[in-house]
Amino acid sequence: MRKLIPAPAPLPSDAATRHSAPHDSAVAHVTGRAIYVDDLPAHARMGYLAVGLSPHAHARLDGLTLDAVRQSPGVIDVITAADIPGRNEVGAVYPGDPLLAERELRYAGQPVFAVVATDLVSARRAVDKAVIHATPLPASLDAVEAIAQGLTVLPVHHHERATPLDRGSAMKNNTQTREAPGEAPAASHCVSGTLSIGGQEHFYLEGQIAQAEALDDDGIRILTSSQHPSEVQKLVAEVLDRPLHSIVAEVRRMGGGFGGKESQAAALGAMAALAAARNHCTVRFRLPRRDDMLMTGKRHPFETHYEVTTDDRGILRDTTISLIGNCGHSPDLSEGVVDRAMFHADNAYYLGNARVTGHRAMTHTASNTAFRGFGGPQGMMPIEAAMDDIARRLGLDPLDVRKRNLYTDQKDETHYGQRLDQHLIGPLIDQLEKQSDYRHRRQAITAFNQENPIIKRGLALTPVKFGISFTAQHLNQAGALLAIYTDGSVLINHGGTEMGQGLHTKVCQIVARVFDIPLGRVRISATRTDKVPNTSPTAASSGADLNGMAARDAALTLRARLLDLAAEQYRQPRDSLTFSDGQLIADGWSMPWEALIQAAYLKRVPLSATGFYSTPTIHYDKTTGKGHPFFYYAYGAAVSEVEIDTLTGEHRLRRVDILHDVGDSLNPAIDRGQIEGGFIQGAGWLTTEELKWDDKGTLLTTGPATYKIPAYSDTPPVFNVALLEGHPCSQATIYRSKAVGEPPFMLALSVWSALRDALSSLTNYTTSPALDVPATPERILLAVEAIKSASTPAACPEGADHG
Amino acid sequence: MVDTTPATAVQHADPAATPRLHDVELTINGQTHHLSIEPNVVLLDALRERLGLTGAKKGCDHGQCGACTVLVDGRSMNSCLMLASMADGCDITTVEGLAKPDGTLHPVQQAFLEHDAYQCGYCTAGQMMSATAILNDPSIERTDASIKDAMSGNICRCGAYKNIHDAIKTADARLNGGE
Numbered sequence: 015m016r017k018l019i020p021a022p023a024p025l026p027s028d029a030a031t032r033h034s035a036p037h038d039s040a041v042a043h044v045t046g047r048a049i050y051v052d053d054l055p056a057h058a059r060m061g062y063l064a065v066g067l068s069p070h071a072h073a074r075l076d077g078l079t080l081d082a083v084r085q086s087p088g089v090i091d092v093i094t095a096a097d098i099p100g101r102n103e104v105g106a107v108y109p110g111d112p113l114l115a116e117r118e119l120r121y122a123g124q125p126v127f128a129v130v131a132t133d134l135v136s137a138r139r140a141v142d143k144a145v146i147h148a149t150p151l152p153a154s155l156d157a158v159e160a161i162a163q164g165l166t167v168l169p170v171h172h173h174e175r176a177t178p179l180d181r182g183s184a185m186k187n188n189t190q191t192r193e194a195p196g197e198a199p200a201a202s203h204c205v206s207g208t209l210s211i212g213g214q215e216h217f218y219l220e221g222q223i224a225q226a227e228a229l230d231d232d233g234i235r236i237l238t239s240s241q242h243p244s245e246v247q248k249l250v251a252e253v254l255d256r257p258l259h260s261i262v263a264e265v266r267r268m269g270g271g272f273g274g275k276e277s278q279a280a281a282l283g284a285m286a287a288l289a290a291a292r293n294h295c296t297v298r299f300r301l302p303r304r305d306d307m308l309m310t311g312k313r314h315p316f317e318t319h320y321e322v323t324t325d326d327r328g329i330l331r332d333t334t335i336s337l338i339g340n341c342g343h344s345p346d347l348s349e350g351v352v353d354r355a356m357f358h359a360d361n362a363y364y365l366g367n368a369r370v371t372g373h374r375a376m377t378h379t380a381s382n383t384a385f386r387g388f389g390g391p392q393g394m395m396p397i398e399a400a401m402d403d404i405a406r407r408l409g410l411d412p413l414d415v416r417k418r419n420l421y422t423d424q425k426d427e428t429h430y431g432q433r434l435d436q437h438l439i440g441p442l443i444d445q446l447e448k449q450s451d452y453r454h455r456r457q458a459i460t461a462f463n464q465e466n467p468i469i470k471r472g473l474a475l476t477p478v479k480f481g482i483s484f485t486a487q488h489l490n491q492a493g494a495l496l497a498i499y500t501d502g503s504v505l506i507n508h509g510g511t512e513m514g515q516g517l518h519t520k521v522c523q524i525v526a527r528v529f530d531i532p533l534g535r536v537r538i539s540a541t542r543t544d545k546v547p548n549t550s551p552t553a554a555s556s557g558a559d560l561n562g563m564a565a566r567d568a569a570l571t572l573r574a575r576l577l578d579l580a581a582e583q584y585r586q587p588r589d590s591l592t593f594s595d596g597q598l599i600a601d602g603w604s605m606p607w608e609a610l611i612q613a614a615y616l617k618r619v620p621l622s623a624t625g626f627y628s629t630p631t632i633h634y635d636k637t638t639g640k641g642h643p644f645f646y647y648a649y650g651a652a653v654s655e656v657e658i659d660t661l662t663g664e665h666r667l668r669r670v671d672i673l674h675d676v677g678d679s680l681n682p683a684i685d686r687g688q689i690e691g692g693f694i695q696g697a698g699w700l701t702t703e704e705l706k707w708d709d710k711g712t713l714l715t716t717g718p719a720t721y722k723i724p725a726y727s728d729t730p731p732v733f734n735v736a737l738l739e740g741h742p743c744s745q746a747t748i749y750r751s752k753a754v755g756e757p758p759f760m761l762a763l764s765v766w767s768a769l770r771d772a773l774s775s776l777t778n779y780t781t782s783p784a785l786d787v788p789a790t791p792e793r794i795l796l797a798v799e800a801i802k803s804a805s806t807p808a809a810c811p812e813g814a815d816h817g
Numbered sequence: 818m819v820d821t822t823p824a825t826a827v828q829h830a831d832p833a834a835t836p837r838l839h840d841v842e843l844t845i846n847g848q849t850h851h852l853s854i855e856p857n858v859v860l861l862d863a864l865r866e867r868l869g870l871t872g873a874k875k876g877c878d879h880g881q882c883g884a885c886t887v888l889v890d891g892r893s894m895n896s897c898l899m900l901a902s903m904a905d906g907c908d909i910t911t912v913e914g915l916a917k918p919d920g921t922l923h924p925v926q927q928a929f930l931e932h933d934a935y936q937c938g939y940c941t942a943g944q945m946m947s948a949t950a951i952l953n954d955p956s957i958e959r960t961d962a963s964i965k966d967a968m969s970g971n972i973c974r975c976g977a978y979k980n981i982h983d984a985i986k987t988a989d990a991r992l993n994g995g996e
């Protein structure tokens with residue numbers, strides 16, 4: 015440009031408030047101006063897409079009669095698998111997810127054909143006119159049976175630690191030996207159990223949606239509600255058989271994702287793109303809620319078994335845990351999900367001799383997928399069940415059993431060989447125990463239960479230790495693109511996507527912090543694959559860790575250029591220069607940010623830069639089941655108090671106290687929101703959200719009328735949430751913060767454990783009632799009835815209980 | 818064939834027949850609109866597709882999530898469950914009409930902003946519209962329990978309920994001098 019824009023006056027300093035900046039879309043949200051894909055104005059020639067879904071869980075597809083569909087009013091195009099120019103495959107990692115079914119129907123709800131029409135109603139009406147000719151085949155609908163029959167989507171995996179690494183006692187007493195099998199010492203207690211864990215529908219309030227636009231140069235632009243735009247781009251390219259550079263995927267924001275838009279959004283993008291490319295127009299594809307629930311994968315249900323032995327104090331000696339993940343009909347992300355369940359089978363406890371097995375069962379249901387926690391929550395449940403069981407067996411408070419089994423600096427190695435470098439969980443639990451007044455409340459609740467025959471209360475404190483990093487190593491990378499314009503305004507773009515978790519806000523804060531300029535100078539733009547390429551999904555809680563670092567890297571590059579310029583141009587010693595509150599300052603010298611940028615432009619200093627980050631130190635060897643898969647761990651603990659009605663099984667959450675570790679928080683308000691929201695979502699999974707299929711494998715719970723997610727009134731009346739202060743992350747993460755998206759979800763295990771505590775009060779805390787998940791009123795009532803009819807504890811195999 | 822009932826309209830006995838158009842008059846955010854619409858068009862679609870008011874969201878299309886809540890003659894309604902022609906002659910407020918014309922936020926909006934009462938934002942318009950109706954309704958007690966009850970039709974999958982509740986209490990204090 016020949017003439018520069020007049021340098022604007024510096025913005026007022028926000029140094030004091032930047033730390034708790036509101037969400038980047040705050041004003042847009044409260045005014046209703048925040049745009050989601052379905053809110054975009056319609057194009058003049060716009061097609062609307064609807065899909066026909068398989069009515070069978072498993073069948074041979076003999077053919078389709080689509081004439082009536084084609085003739086239906088408003089129909090522009092009808093698409094089947096035969097019309098796909100490239101690969102008919104949208105699987106995230108392994109093949110197995112055709113865009114449209116071909117020859118075989120593999121679950122009820124699988125897309126079989128697509129209709130494009132001039133309006134949505136016409137498209138959906140036309141779909142109903144199809145006839146799907148199919149021959150039903152036997153369907154696999156039970157995960158345990160599937161494993162018995164060898165029906166898996168991927169092979170079994172083991173973690174095994176044959177030798178206990180009790181370095182503490184080894185140091186004190188080097189004569190310690192392992193007992194040979196069958197020679198367990200006299201004081202040995204064995205506890206075992208089976209726990210069935212339900213899945214979970216994401217129920218992102220904005221359903222799956224994508225809009226594809228055919229561009230004039232054979233390119234395709236896809237506006238998608240996806241956590242992984244690079245994968246949408248890649249799969250669209252494969253389906254259309256076009257190079258990646260002709261496809262752009264863009265995400266401004268999602269109305270919730272929770273993992274459900276990590277791999278599942280790609281099919282919509284690919285379908286819309288195919289329709290747009292065929293008809294040279296813009297096509298919008300929004301799934302109605304019912305189709306969304308039928309078609310897309312959910313949290314994996316798990317069938318688990320555990321068997322542990324302990325000493326008299328309840329300390330684990332041997333732990334055997336078997337985890338069967340119900341993966342649905344295809345692999346999708348199940349390799350990582352079941353691996354993560356296995357990595358979290360210890361939760362926060364030293365397991366002693368350990369054997370953890372992960373199975374991946376194939377069933378003819380929608381392919382289960384990522385959901386906040388990614389298998390971690392399911393993986394933690396057996397050992398938490400065992401903690402309660404041990405406590406009942408030994409007549410101890412479950413909290414004491416938990417505390418005795420925590421990792422310590424003496425026992426710091428997980429069953430997969432990673433050493434813990436930050437021993438926060440012990441002190442964190444001690445602090446929460448005091449803050450929540452656990453011991454007094456325990457006494458009060460025991461007294462209450464003695465006096466009240468019908469209503470019973472329960473209390474539980476459970477910890478969380480959650481490993482941060484993608485378990486697929488190469489995904490632990492991120493990129494960013496930073497531009498500074500001549501008025502001093504800054505535009506940052508990075509590979510992460512915004513789904514409400516406040517990632518964009520945090521990234522803007524990071525950039526503002528590098529230059530120490532007001533947040534008002536920094537703006538973020540939609541995530542686009544033509545700005546930052548080859549990005550990883552916004553998942554595994556890693557959004558801020560990875561993209562924040564990449565943005566900082568780009569900002570540091572520009573910072574260095576600006577310092578070089580100032581040193582040379584204004585003859586200030588380079589190391590005396592600092593960015594401070596909207597200025598570049600040195601001894602007795604200062605220059606406003608805006609003026610500095612204009613000077614840099616005139617001196618032809620490049621004012622844009624890319625940034626990159628890859629997480630150091632992580633590795634994992636799948637053949638040995640050993641390694642260091644996580645960069646660090648995030649910790650937390652929660653105390654929940656519940657009340658059950660033993661005549662109806664209804665229950666209520668009375669009070670929750672949470673203490674959670676986010677290192678040095680980037681934004682305490684956002685982090686607290688993630689903790690509260692994660693906890694509520696976890697409590698929903700564990701208590702009210704129940705997926706039901708009929709005996710033919712068709713999902714029955716296909717809307718909010720039959721599938722109950724937590725409502726406003728399910729929030730506990732007392733809900734104390736605190737961040738653990740004074741413990742920056744031990745690893746060099748972005749400003750020593752820790753990831754916060756997933757870990758709080760598992761704090762809700764305390765609700766389930768508290769329900770078991772309330773049930774246990776019925777036998778004066780002598781038995782540990784089994785309670786499958788979700789612990790609906792029905793299940794609680796059944797547990798109450800079971801206790802009433804028989805209260806003898808289950809016998810242990812091999813008669814190992816000599817205590 | 819899996820049932821894929823059209824979500825935006827009641828099914829016709831004869832879908833090929835073009836239904837007679839209805840003339841309706843809707844006063845939306847103080848402005849009067851005359852629309853000629855099919856009698857089976859729901860209010861939410863009329864707002865979003867005909868009038869470009871996309872603040873009200875379609876979360877479920879079944880009257881179960883509250884994301885589509887608007888005020889009809891001051892009462893909160895799920896606009897996905899109401900036919901546009903039923904609102905003929907009514908006074909409708911959507912989230913776009915909450916703030917003053919000069920842009921000054923309504924106390925409910927201001928309180929939501931201050932309390933970060935959203936995460937993904939998809940439920941936010943509905944939450945604010947329900948909250949506004951509750952705070953205008955003297956028959957609803959201002960206790961935690963009755964506010965929770967009255968808000969129970971609005972789900973938030975992000976679980977931002979705690980901040981939403983705090984925001985409503987703050988707005989109540991400002992509007993009604995509540996505690």
Ligand code: FES
Nearest residue numbers: 878880881883897
């Ligand atoms: S869209 Fe109307 S209540 Fe859900």
Ligand code: FES
Nearest residue numbers: 936940973974975
């Ligand atoms: S903020 Fe996401 S649904 Fe409420």
